[in-house]
Amino acid sequence: MTTEPKRPLTLRDVSEATGVSEMTVSRVLRNRGDVSEKTRIKVLTAAKELGYVPNKIAGALASKRVNLVAVIIPSLSNMVFPEVLTGINQVLENTALQPVVGVTDYQPEKEEKVLYEMLSWRPSGVIIAGLEHTEAARAMLNASGIPVVEVMDTDGKPVDSMVGISHRRAGSEMAKAILKAGYRHIGFMGTKMPLDHRARKRFEGFTEALAKEGVEIEDRAFYSGGSALAKGREMTQEMLERSPDLDFLYYSNDMIGAGGLLYLMDQGIDVPGQIGLAGFNGVELLQGLPRQLATMDACRLEIGRKAAEIIISQLDDPDAVQEHHVTLTPTITYGDTLKRR
Numbered sequence: 001m002t003t004e005p006k007r008p009l010t011l012r013d014v015s016e017a018t019g020v021s022e023m024t025v026s027r028v029l030r031n032r033g034d035v036s037e038k039t040r041i042k043v044l045t046a047a048k049e050l051g052y053v054p055n056k057i058a059g060a061l062a063s064k065r066v067n068l069v070a071v072i073i074p075s076l077s078n079m080v081f082p083e084v085l086t087g088i089n090q091v092l093e094n095t096a097l098q099p100v101v102g103v104t105d106y107q108p109e110k111e112e113k114v115l116y117e118m119l120s121w122r123p124s125g126v127i128i129a130g131l132e133h134t135e136a137a138r139a140m141l142n143a144s145g146i147p148v149v150e151v152m153d154t155d156g157k158p159v160d161s162m163v164g165i166s167h168r169r170a171g172s173e174m175a176k177a178i179l180k181a182g183y184r185h186i187g188f189m190g191t192k193m194p195l196d197h198r199a200r201k202r203f204e205g206f207t208e209a210l211a212k213e214g215v216e217i218e219d220r221a222f223y224s225g226g227s228a229l230a231k232g233r234e235m236t237q238e239m240l241e242r243s244p245d246l247d248f249l250y251y252s253n254d255m256i257g258a259g260g261l262l263y264l265m266d267q268g269i270d271v272p273g274q275i276g277l278a279g280f281n282g283v284e285l286l287q288g289l290p291r292q293l294a295t296m297d298a299c300r301l302e303i304g305r306k307a308a309e310i311i312i313s314q315l316d317d318p319d320a321v322q323e324h325h326v327t328l329t330p331t332i333t334y335g336d337t338l339k340r341r
Contacts, residue, residue: 009052017046029054065146067096069311070118072128074106079255079283080300081129084151087304088127095312097124104129106195112137119144125311131156132197147314149307152298154327155201161314161324163306167198170296170330171205174250174278177332179213181339183248183276186210187219189235189260190252199252202280206250219243223256232259240275247275254279257293258286261337265290277337282330292335299328 011022011029018025020043027033028043035043046052071088073081088099100123102114112134118126119140125147131154133141141148141159148160155168178186193200207217219242221235235256236249251257257279264271271277271291282297306326314322332338 009050013050014043014047014052017050018042065122065124067098068100068121068123069097069125069127069308070102070115070121070123071099072102072104072111072114072118072126074104074129076101076103080281080298083300084129084304084307087301087306088308089304091305091308091312097312099127099308108132108134108137108195112140115140124315125149127151127307127311130197131158131162147311149310151303151307153198153201154325158325161307161310161322161326163303163310163326163328165299165303165328165330166205167201168205168208170280170298171202171207172209173330173332174202174280174296175206175209177334177338178248178250178276178278179210179215181276184215185243185245185247186215186217187221187239187243187246187249188217188252189221189223189232189239189249189256192222192224196252202252218246228253228255229259229262232256232261233263234259236260236263249275249277251277251279254281254283254286254293254295257295258289261289261291261293272337272339276339282333291337292333294333294335294338296330296332299330302328 011025014025015022020039024035024039025043027035028040029047069092071085073084075081085099085101092099100118102118104111104114115128115137123146126141126144127149128141129152131150138159150158150162152164153167154162154164155166188203188206190203191199193203210216219239221239223231223235232251232255236259239249240246249260251260257277261271261277264275269275276294278294280296280298282295286293310322313320
């Protein structure tokens with residue numbers, strides 16, 4: 001018994017199913033030309049029943065672009081980036097543009113490869129996390145001839161447009177809030193920073209603001225990989241065993257901060273009286289904790305929305321005056337772990 005090899009459906013299949021010419025079918029599916037409502041419904045119904053999907057590569061050969069927006073992010077497991085993607089999708093969903101996601105795992109060489117592959121499909125725009133890229137990646141972005149929006153960070157010079165927050169300022173503002181609350185013996189815990197540039201910039205802003213007031217970080221620890229909650233518990237225990245006089249712990253993200261909070265609560269340590277805590281990102285999931293961790297939001301949804309709006313605006317009118325540098329202002333949520341005086 002033999003089976004016919006599968007083949008993709010064509011305009012001819014829809015034409016034969018409806019008794020309408022291929023040219024008319026094409027007009028209906030591209031929403032072009034003067035076609036009666038009765039014929040339009042007939043063609044669309046048949047196409048849907050057959051499972052026909054137009055071949056947009058043929059159209060792309062003529063326009064030299066496809067209706068895709070390349071979105072390149074470091075991670076899908078990090079809770080930060082899905083919210084950015086949500087913002088992008090909210091803006092693009094009412095357009096012909098579709099976001100296509102590539103993941104780099106914070107590796108510059110992988111980012112270069114993902115970017116190369118995505119640009120080879122000739123997308124209509126690129127949204128890419130961060131401002132730090134290899135020379136080859138920057139060259140590809142510069143030569144792409146399409147709107148490019150770098151997101152999450154504005155501490156640097158973009159290829160084209162950028163939307164995000166100043167992480168140096170975010171770190172500085174948190175340091176000022178901690179000092180204003182009266183804490184002076186501070187420990188820091190965070191990710192290893194050579195490739196996490198945004199965490200590095202927050203750390204730099206944090207330490208610079210402390211130094212201006214004559215305060216230095218008394219202990220620090222860095223991690224890579226593993227469960228963030230478990231890491232937070234483990235690192236907090238180890239740091240307090242090394243440095244029992246610390247009165248504040250600043251974490252580079254909310255997840256390890258939440259692990260630290262759970263450890264301190266297990267130990268019966270008074271938070272924020274004996275030890276204060278703060279994280280970063282404003283992760284909604286953690287609002288279910290017994291105590292609210294002090295944090296700072298990163299404007300993630302707004303970043304995604306604004307980046308998509310810039311792409312659309314530049315595609316609609318490339319010659320119009322565009323807003324290329326958008327710096328959003330995050331706010332501190334004091335929660336239950338950063339006392340205010």
